[in-house]
Amino acid sequence: AYEVLALDEAAIVALLRFHREQAPASNLRWTLPPDGAITYWLQDHLIIPGYDAHGDPRFISAVTTETLHQDNTAWMAKIVDVGALVRALLPEWQRRWLAAGIGWHGALTIAVGDLGTVALGSTGVGIGLIDPETVGDVAVRVTAAQFVQMVLGYRPVGWIATQAGAVGVNGALGLLSALFPHGWPMIPASDSF
Numbered sequence: 001a002y003e004v005l006a007l008d009e010a011a012i013v014a015l016l017r018f019h020r021e022q023a024p025a026s027n028l029r030w031t032l033p034p035d036g037a038i039t040y041w042l043q044d045h046l047i048i049p050g051y052d053a054h055g056d057p058r059f060i061s062a063v064t065t066e067t068l069h070q071d072n073t074a075w076m077a078k079i080v081d082v083g084a085l086v087r088a089l090l091p092e093w094q095r096r097w098l099a100a101g102i103g104w105h106g107a108l109t110i111a112v113g114d115l116g117t118v119a120l121g122s123t124g125v126g127i128g129l130i131d132p133e134t135v136g137d138v139a140v141r142v143t144a145a146q147f148v149q150m151v152l153g154y155r156p157v158g159w160i161a162t163q164a165g166a167v168g169v170n171g172a173l174g175l176l177s178a179l180f181p182h183g184w185p186m187i188p189a190s191d192s193f
Contacts, residue, residue: 077152082116086118089151094127097122097178100178105124108140109132111141113142119132141166150180158173161173
């Protein structure tokens with residue numbers, strides 16, 4: 001199967017049984033996000049028949065994970081309208097800000113390449129958009145590509161801080177990490193080019 005989606009444990013078990021009946025094999029290959037609920041469930045529940053739990057587990061596994069990374073494939077989302085993107089992200093940023101419990105007061109400006117400036121203000125309780133001409137207490141500059149990587153969780157903010165073109169990111173690691181958490185982006189196998 002190229003991709004698998006299941007909403008609960010019963011659905012996962014039903015899919016496993018279905019695939020076993022369709023093509024009995026010693027191995028089953030599913031393309032799953034590495035941090036997805038199905039991946040976690042499989043890692044926690046699949047057992048190897050006849051395996052002695054007191055044996056050495058380093059050399060035996062019921063679930064094998066593999067990550068494919070292709071350098072310089074030139075595939076990346078492109079920002080067309082940074083203002084529209086920021087307005088769309090604002091509700092999520094507000095949730096993340098509150099969840100992180102950041103009590104910071106001030107203005108944060110993020111210059112995104114030559115596309116424009118994101119200006120966020122906080123009174124300690126929440127975060128909102130402010131006039132982009134505001135001089136931020138904390139000013140950051142990143143390339144458009146770095147901003148896309150942060151928005152999509154493709155690279156952690158700490159990594160972005162070490163890259164050419166990123167200025168002031170180290171001084172805002174806590175703030176930016178709350179807004180742009182690192183995740184596991186995944187392109188589904190069916191989304192082939």
